[in-house]
Amino acid sequence: MPAFSGQLVVFGFASFFALAFAVLMVVQRTPVRSVLSLVVTFFGLSVLAVLLAAPFIAALQIFVYAGAILVLFLFVIMLLNLKEEAADEDDRPVQRTLGLLVALALGGLLAGATLRAPAPPRGMPSLSSIPSPDEIPALGRLLFSDYLLAFEALSLLLLVAAVGALLLSKRKFE
Amino acid sequence: MTGALPGVAPMAVPPGAFLVVGTLLFAIGLAGALLKRNAISIFLSIELMMNAVNLLFLTYARMRGDLAGQMIVFFVIAVAAAEAAVGLAIFVALFRVRRTVDVDKIALLKW
């Protein structure tokens, strides 16, 4: 079945890029570069999302994350004009090694857990089924029916966040 | 595990692979959050962790064959946007007073 194999190839590439650039993002000393690596990772992720029959989410991923949030990051980085962080003079060896170990341990644990976990139950038909040729209307319908409250709360949250951000970053005029 | 649930179209790529990628990304992000000293880099790592979780959600949604997971991801993304706005604003304000965003140099919360 060629289509499937094709998907496998795409998956391989996407996940490889995602992981590789994620690592880059961490090891990178220059903030701008880490941001860029993260952008690449996000692209990989959105490809994976497409493979998972979620093109809408994939587009959203790029549009919101890569296109807005990370640009905001870049903007701030430039605004503060952050050069690459100096090789820290008072490096905390304990923090570094321990942190690395813990991170790896937790990653391993989680991976094992997710793999050993039993398959999730069959989805509820009320939450219309995927993969489907066009899931966007279904998403919209759900958003304004089952998840209406969450949606409203979210809108409120965004408003508050906007106001808060404005207030925080505003220079105090005296 | 195989995503062959009754009534759900089988997946070309075994879902386990997606899960592993997600968890690995999560771990990487975690490492970044623990190791980086630049507040913004830490923030980036956290965003990465979120996305890793999103990937897991999408995978599970695909396995279950309904949209709940995608819905959650949708919300996560929106929340992340809000978080980014506020967080970055905080950093900007912080930078104004402290002239740095190195979390080790902003160790005020101590005895």
Place this chain on the structure above:
Amino acid sequence: MKQLWLIPVLPLAGFLLNGLVALVASSSRAEKESGADHPLAPLPYAQRLFHGVVGVGSVGLAAVLSFAALVPYVLSSLHAPEGLAPVVQKVYTWMVAGDYSVDVAFRLDALSALMLSFVTFVGTLIHVYSVGYMQKDEGYGRYFSYLNLFMFAMLMLVLADNLPLLFVGWEGVGLCSYLLIGYSYDKDFAAAAGKKAFIANRVGDFGMVLGIFGVFALFGTADFSFVDLARRQALAGGAPLGVYAVCVLLFLGACGKSAQVPLYVWLPDAMAGPTPVSALIHAATMVTAGVYLVARCSALFVLAPDALTLVAWIGAGTAIFAATIGLAQNDIKKVLAYSTVSQLGYMFLACGVGAFSAGIFHVFTHAFFKACLFLGSGSVIMSMHHEQDMRRMGGLAARIPHTFRTMLVATLAIAGIFPLAGFFSKDMILGSAAASGHWALYAVGLFTAGLTAFYMFRLVSMTFFGKARSGDHGQGEHAHKSPATMTVPLWILAALSVVAGLVGVPAALGGSDRIGRFLGASVAHPEIHEMSHGLEIGLMLLSLGVAVTGLAWAWRWYGKADGPAEAVSPQAHAFYEKAGALGRLVANKWNVDEGIEVLVLSPFWKIGTFLWRGFDALFIDGIANASAFLVELAGDLLRFFTTGHVRNYALAFTLGVAVFLVYVWVR
């Protein structure tokens, strides 16, 4: 008599009215003249009138109702030997516990009817007297509101159908006595006396409460139906040991309220209150509550003969003890106070020998002549411009004749001179003591009678006879006459102390012991061994003789009363010199207060100090401080974990998550 509840409620209403008006008026007064300039200025006439009318009116009405309640019992007692059945009126349910409920219920029978009527009557007279006596006082309204409140509480006490309700009245009168003793709260000794009375009563009330619990434990009920149960048990014969305990406990309460040894110490100090208060509360009514309680529970006491004997001996002891102290007192009110204590002793003595009706009879008569004496002393003090020391008086007979005559009558009455009230009641007591075969008690009583006659006549002569010893700033000369509001009650009381005894003329004198028959329905009657009339008359003559002797002796020593203030009577002075230590002891009231100070108070004080300094300050506070210190220590140690580095926090957090995950995994 359908509306029993009206009787207590009327004084209550008076209290509320008076109190309200007094409060408002005083506050307005305070802001008008800012308190500073002459705070002792008398109230405006209109307000005084209001207080007087409300105070006297409410109690007077209560008195009328009480008589209305009394009359049918009297009539019935004239015909039927068994008298009228008691009436119980339930006003409302106070508290309910399971199937047992305590009601606010009033009980009317011969006993309560009698108490009611004379309490309200004497109360009325004393209110009237107070109108004149207190007119110059700025606390007029407060005074009358307290007095009304007292009447309310006393009537509750008398009318109560169950021990809890009685206890309410009991505490109510205690409170009022406290308030009125400390009426002039700006004087230290008054405030102290008030506290002393309150605390001494607490000791008694402690026993009282336990007694109530005991009654409930024994009979499963606390209303006076238990008396009938007790009767039935008596018929069945044999009483559980608990009965003794209950009787002793209740009697302890009675001792506190009725100033018996050893709890009598508060009564003499209670004289710090205004004289009418002393007359009403500390002579006529409240202090007899103990006797009333014992009489109420007579059926119970009868079940415990040993307890009765205890009562009798305590009574006798108190009687003679107080009398001896009374011999040497120079403060006119103190003498009366001790005589009251001693008379109360008589009453308990009567109860102790099983002659409850005799006890109540003495309560009845004593109310009149003792009230009369107190009121008289009040007018004496007033005429002497608040001088209470008899050594500074003398020769007042001419200046305040009404007071003199009435007090003389009352003195003869209390001394037990035939045919005045005191003679009959006291004689009934002594007679029943002898009849029940307690000759020792009889002897004590007899001797006390003599002492009583002595110190009472001493009082009269020191006050009214001889020359005025007011000396330096002789108040004596311009001692002013008392207003009618004071003299009229005096005369009424004097008259009553003449005739009151006639309700109890013993058979031996051709009488028919009305009072005994009247009370028969409501108090127990252990079998009285009849004595021959001859012996009885002999005893009467004997006691009369003793009384006369006492009078004569007093006349011999104090009749002329012409000595200097230091030693009014040279003979007495000489005698005390000879008596030496004993004399001084008597003069110092047997050093009882000092003894209590040493034996009870100072150990108490020491224990308290120890508990405060040693236990509380070191141990309790130690615990508190130690825990605080530990917390602080923990904080000092733990704070080193707050490095202020978010990354460390994040690391710790992650570590926790990992550990938890491992736990979940392996579990």
Place this chain on the structure above:
Amino acid sequence: MSPTLAAALEGAAKIAFVWACVLGAVLPNLIWVERRMAGFIQDRPGPNRVGPFGLFQAVADILKLLLKEDVVPMYADRLLHTVAPLILLVPAMTTFAVIPFGSTIHLFGRDISLVIADVNIGILYVFALTSVGVYGLVLAGWSSNSKYALLGGLRSSAQVISYELAMGIAAISVFLAAGSLRLQRVVEYQASGTFLGFLPLWNCFPQAVGCLIFIVSAYAETNRVPFDLPEAEAELVAGYHTEYSAFRFGMFFMAEYLNLIAASAMMATLYFGGWSLPYLHLTGIFGSLASIAVFAAKTGFFIFLFVWVRWTLPRFRFDQLMNLGWKVFLPLSLLNLLWTGALVLWGVI
């Protein structure tokens, strides 16, 4: 031939066609057109030496750019400095994938929808790519390590983010009307009926406000006059591409024009009926071909509009730009959304 293979061939064919048109035909001519038009508007001849009417001017320009020396500033971040133009260029070129350039054509016994990939997220795809394109500017500004460039980058990022909002919300109301994100579906919807009985159901009529907002925002997104603050030569020398020369500069140049073309195509598609003609239905092969022509014409008009505006209007000040974006367009676009919703609700459209 197996369906997959056929599909692959079909896709390849479409891509080839589109690229041929855009890069081969439109782009060079566009350069020529702009410069001639500038000359015309400024009342001067403009380039007329190379070939007839200077038609080969574009080729000459490109050659020049290719041949010039490529300078990378000393303190620049080499990697990013190199990557930046590509980041800008690639999205600009891939945008066309979802834009339907014609109706469905029947060839070789197959119905071929004249769009490279008619994905169900059409417009989102475009927005995503354009929003990624901004990285090119920002990085160019940052990597070349020069204050002018940096300022230019900053400006562009702020500007793009701000106007994306208004633009997106305006676009949303289009899909509210069409009921789908597929651009092909959007066009079909606009071709399907009439508005108020006589007007074509082009979104520009019921959503005049939205249309205006979209167009203006598109100008801002593409950093064209009057919103070309990132490269405001008066203040920032040349803004984000100050430090670029030779073919790197050429890429920026290309990217700008590609974006311009894409934006014009979007305008035509979203608001002016795309390849459809009002009142008459194009059928058959020739109809399909005609539809392509129609689309080309509409797009051409908007490209022309871009040029026209560029040489006509003065530049905004940055604060004016921000105020316009946040305080005027955002509320207006929301109102427009509300209005459209009302229309849909009442069945007017």
